[in-house]
Amino acid sequence: MDIIVCVKRVPDTETRIQIAEDETRIDPSGVKFIISPYDEFAVEAALRTVEEAEDGEVTVVSLGDDDAQETLRAALAMGADKGLLLQGEGSTDGLATAKALAAELQGSEAPLILLGVKAADDDQSQVGPMLGVLLDRATVTGVTAFRVEGDTVVCDREVEGGVEVVEVDLPAVLTVTKGTYEPRYASLKGIMAAKRKPLETKEAEAVEGRIRVQQLTYPPERGDGQIVGEGADAVPELVRLLREEANAL
Amino acid sequence: MADVLAFAEQRDGQLRGAARETVSAAATLAAEFGGSAHALVLGGPGVADAATELGGFGAASIQVGAHEALADYNPEAYAPVVAERIRAGDYAAVIFPASILGKDLAPRVAAHLDVPLATDVTGLEVQDGELQVIRPMYAGKAFARVTLDATPALVSIRPNVFQPMEREAAGTVEAFEPQVDAGALRLRVRERKGSSGDALDVAEATIIVSGGRGMKAPDNWHLLEDLRDAIGDGTALGASRAVVDAGWRPHAEQVGQTGKTVAPKLYVAVGISGAIQHLAGMRTSQTIVAINKDPDAPIFNVADYGIVADLFDVVPRLTDEVKKLRAEG
Secondary structure, three states: OEEEEOOEEEEEOOOOOOOOOOOEOOOOOOOEEEEHHHHHHHHHHHHHHHHHHHOOOEEEEEEEOOOHHHHHHHHHHOOOOEEEEOOOOOOHHHHHHHHHHHHHHHOOOEEEEEEEEEOOOOOOOHHHHHHHHHHHOEEEEEEEEEEOOOOEEEEEEOOOOOOEEEEEEEEEEEEEEEOOOOOOOOHHHHHHHHHHHHEEEEEEOOOOOEEEEEEEOOOOOOOEEEEEEEEEEHHHHHHHHHHHHOOOO | OEEEEEEEEEEEEEOHHHHHHHHHHHHHHHHHHHHOOOEEEEEEOOOHHHHHHHHHOOEEEEEEEHHHOOOOOOOOHHHHHHHHHHOOHHHHHHEEEHHHHHHHHHHHHHHHOOOOHHHHHHHHEEEEOEEEEEEEEEEOOOEEEEOOOOOOEEEEEEEOOOOOOOOOOOOOEEEEEEOOHHHHEEEEEEEEOOOOOOOOOOOOOEEEEEEOHHHOOOHHHHHHHHHHHHHOOOOOEOOOOOHHHOOOHHHHEEEEEEEEEOOOEEEEOOOOOOOOHHHHHHHHOOOEEEEEEOOOOOOOOOOOOEEEHHHHHHHHHHHHHHHHHHHOO
């Protein structure tokens, strides 16, 4: 079974971000970029599915500037077979991103398209389900595990306090989250092999985003806290403060 | 074009807390636009009974679509119906909850309508007739003020940020017949495991008791469960990435950049040192308590109240004190 995985290049989640002078984006200098962690789960899920079936190819697709080649190479080093870079501007408007991806993936015969449940920069959680509507494919979000059964795929979804088991007809779009698919480390052999794997580059369909970032700000500073005490004897005072001062209990 | 529509989420025929929040936010926004707030409720037969209370939160019209195939959430059934109701109205904005259901539904509706969507919004303002939306990015390391260049503007609002506000106006229930072809749905829910009707996602909880590596072993979580039960309704367990990665707790509980971003009334961090990606995910909580034996742990930099001590001494004592408080009423 052929699988397409959409991946995004994002700042490392351990990174402290700096807002750029124009206050509408972050300053990329000194920032380490990585493949979005959720997309990494999706790549792992695709590799395991193809390996178990002993059939099919994994193609990784990214929309972004030339630096996203590095992200695609990282996925190829994990074991994906082919890469495709759609050169274009990323946007915080997930619909614009979904349209650019749909323009490329329209007509694709890959039964499964996987994405991370969200990108670890915009946190919009929307490109996957939008792509599903645009491609007229059944879509499941927040998938922690799935298995293909004939013409369907059965997914475990993370829901409030439990798991929902959902069956969808193929072809489908799934957005993957943390759970089963702990990503493998790329081996040295994998990294060497990735350099020789096909990585196609073409211009993305130009779609203008309709969400405009007017201003980025840092989160409000929290007021000075207090150490209520050292040791369990401080607990009654903590409870009093929570009740009377903070009105939180 | 000045009305605002709120999607009111129900489960098992009962409105969820998020429904009061979306309707209240819609009523506030509609007042600024000079229009009225409408609520949209989809569910099984009989769902109208639960929907009437939304008038008390400012919905001038409560549109109820009841159908067997809408009793439980199925995105393939819900999304086209919601899109159709939005098309049929004259809405400046549509407000969804950023719950698990809302995050699944809203993007589909946006794609059906060909309008952009802002997810997990924490602020809504009208300036010179234009909607300005505040939303976190990078899991809360930054906040963006954005505008949506389309009508209607679709947003999903973060749980616990927009408070439910009771209002006088009593809205009228208007039933409509949703068009659903139950046989054509490409998605079927087989079962729900371990999720009861009142189960709360950590992102929706009003109080979170969260544990980290300082808990030492998964077997010690009964201490946090006892504290959660003592505090009572609306309390959920959270976890740091370290303990989720170690397999001690499910990912659904993870707070931080590769988990949930939360904003409860009270966040109790137990044995959590406070990695940057964790702090980003919980720093907008109203009150933060940190219990950690390391006085230099970064979690104390965001905590309102800290206790420097061995959590295995503090947590049982805290549970007892909370029980005493609850017994006093």
